[in-house]
Every structure is written in structure tokens, then in C-alpha cells.
Amino acid sequence: MNLALLFEEDFTRPDQVRLTGRRRDHLATIVKAGEGDSILVGKVDGLIGVGKVLQQTASYIDLEVAFNQPPPNALPLTLILAMPRPKMLRRVLQTCATLGVKDIWLINAYKVEKSFWQTPLLEDAGIRADLTLGLEQARDTVMPEVHIRKRFKPFVEDELPGLLAGRQALVAHPGTSTPCPMQLREPAALCIGPEGGFIPYEVDKLVSAGCQAVHLGARILRVETAVPVLVSRLFDACQ
Structure with missing residues (x-):
């Protein structure tokens, strides 16, 4: 602390x-x-x-x-994350708060197990506790906002286009031909799938909403590793 x-x-x-x-x-x-x-x-x-x-x-x-x-500057990033396993969720939320991510969306995906949504860690008190640990680590005070969406298609069709407006929108997906950009100078939105990744239908829907599919290379990373790697690649999170 x-x-x-x-x-x-x-x-x-x-x-x-x-x-x-x-x-x-x-x-x-x-x-x-x-x-x-x-x-x-x-x-x-x-x-x-x-x-x-x-x-x-x-x-x-x-x-x-x-x-x-004043607290450190926030990152101009909207993070859209398929709901991870509960134990991983805690680490990811703490990492996001430490790195300065202030806008987090937890969404459903085909490879997200239904039981994940039953965890008490998604209650307001649980989310606040993990975000607090991340802020204390980084010497930050601005509490991130966490939004929960349990239905993939309505979110992507009805809400996501508005979230992407004025932002460079990316979906991290192994096997695509475009490498993830580095050191952006503009606001961005980043979609990260669950363990096992988004299925092709989900990638197509995200691309149709305005995202560009990008990759990090030949290595397949766990979500808890991919989040800090991608965030730090897109922005200098240690400024």
C-alpha cells in the first residue's frame, strides 16, 4: 500500500x-x-x-x-473485457486500476462459463475492494467505473458503436494479420476475449461495430498477462 x-x-x-x-x-x-x-x-x-x-x-x-x-493522469482507454475466471478477475481489476484504466466493461462471450457471473466478486463491495488495492499500489485516487453486460449481442449492437465513437477501436485476436499498434496519441477502445479467445462470430460482430482485429505475435497469452501487455503497448502507463 x-x-x-x-x-x-x-x-x-x-x-x-x-x-x-x-x-x-x-x-x-x-x-x-x-x-x-x-x-x-x-x-x-x-x-x-x-x-x-x-x-x-x-x-x-x-x-x-x-x-x-492531483492524482496521476488517467489513460484515454476504454477496456472491454470478456468476463474472466473469478480468481483472474481480481488480479485483472487490480492491474487495470494500477495502470490508470478508468473505463472497464465486463461482457459475456461464448467461452465464458455461466458460473463466472455468479461470483460475489462482482458485487459492488468486491469490485471496489480490488480497485482500491490497485489504486493504492499506483498512488492514484480516481476510482475506475466497471460496467457489467451479460448479453453479448445486445451490447455489441446497441452500445458498443457509441463507445467507439472518436476512438481507435481494436479487438485483440490471435491469428489476425495486423500487429497491435504502439504508443497511440489518441483515445482508444480495446476488446479482449476470454481464455480461448472470441469465436469467429464474435470477432465479426466486433469488427462490424467498428473494431480492427490485431495480434501480439505468435505467443498466446493468458488474459491476466495480455491486459498489462496490451495496455502498456498502446499507452505509456507509467508516465
Whole structure:
């Protein structure tokens, strides 16, 4: 945790917060912050600043906080991702938040197992928890938006064309003839399939909606590997 991300419910006064649970434990046992020490903090969807430890007990830490720095720039990328396995979903969401992806769409596909959609990780609290871990890692505060669409065809036909407007639209698909572009200077939308990839029908529908099919070379990557590789290829995610 390189930054303690603060939510409205953490504030006891406009300039003070009380942290419990995971964040309290991390500051006490990993950071080893004591009374009078300062740590980096950030208000969700707001500024970054400094928190001074006022009091520490076995169950909470009180901080006096002040904010004066903007968060890192977001990537101009809309990520459209076929729903991965739940364990992989957690890692992918954390990675996206760390890299600065703010617009994430989880969609259905033929090779997505129906049971994946039943995971409690898709509940608001589960999604927020994983995105928070990614933001804390990157010293960012702006919470990504995650949209869930469980029907492929209605999404691609009714919503996707609008999402692609004004963006370079790509679908990552092994075996195509066009390599993935690098270091874009314009907003983009990127579609990534499930383990096993999109089926030809799905690729055709995505192309008809305005996407260009591209590849990363001869190697076939897991989704959790393909996401950071593709994002970093399209944009400098470490600026």
C-alpha cells in the first residue's frame, strides 16, 4: 500500500480520519507508522496529500489529513473485457486500476462459463475492494467505473458503436494479420476475449461495430498477462 485511500465514511472531521481493518493493520505492522509519523493519503476521486498519525490503538489509527496534489493522469482507454475466471478477475481489476484504466466493461462471450457471473466478486463491495488495492499500489485516487453486460449481442449492437465513437477501436485476436499498434496519441477502445479467445462470430460482430482485429505475435497469452501487455503497448502507463 503506497497510499492510504480514504472514503467519506473514514472522516470523523473535515481534516481527520479513522482507519480500521486492513488499512490500520498495514500501517501498523508493515509501514510501522507511529504517532507523529506522516504517510501518503488520498481522498477517493480527489486530491493526494499527507496524513499525520495522531493516535494508534489495537483497533484503529487516527490521522490528521491535508490534500494538495492531483492524482496521476488517467489513460484515454476504454477496456472491454470478456468476463474472466473469478480468481483472474481480481488480479485483472487490480492491474487495470494500477495502470490508470478508468473505463472497464465486463461482457459475456461464448467461452465464458455461466458460473463466472455468479461470483460475489462482482458485487459492488468486491469490485471496489480490488480497485482500491490497485489504486493504492499506483498512488492514484480516481476510482475506475466497471460496467457489467451479460448479453453479448445486445451490447455489441446497441452500445458498443457509441463507445467507439472518436476512438481507435481494436479487438485483440490471435491469428489476425495486423500487429497491435504502439504508443497511440489518441483515445482508444480495446476488446479482449476470454481464455480461448472470441469465436469467429464474435470477432465479426466486433469488427462490424467498428473494431480492427490485431495480434501480439505468435505467443498466446493468458488474459491476466495480455491486459498489462496490451495496455502498456498502446499507452505509456507509467508516465
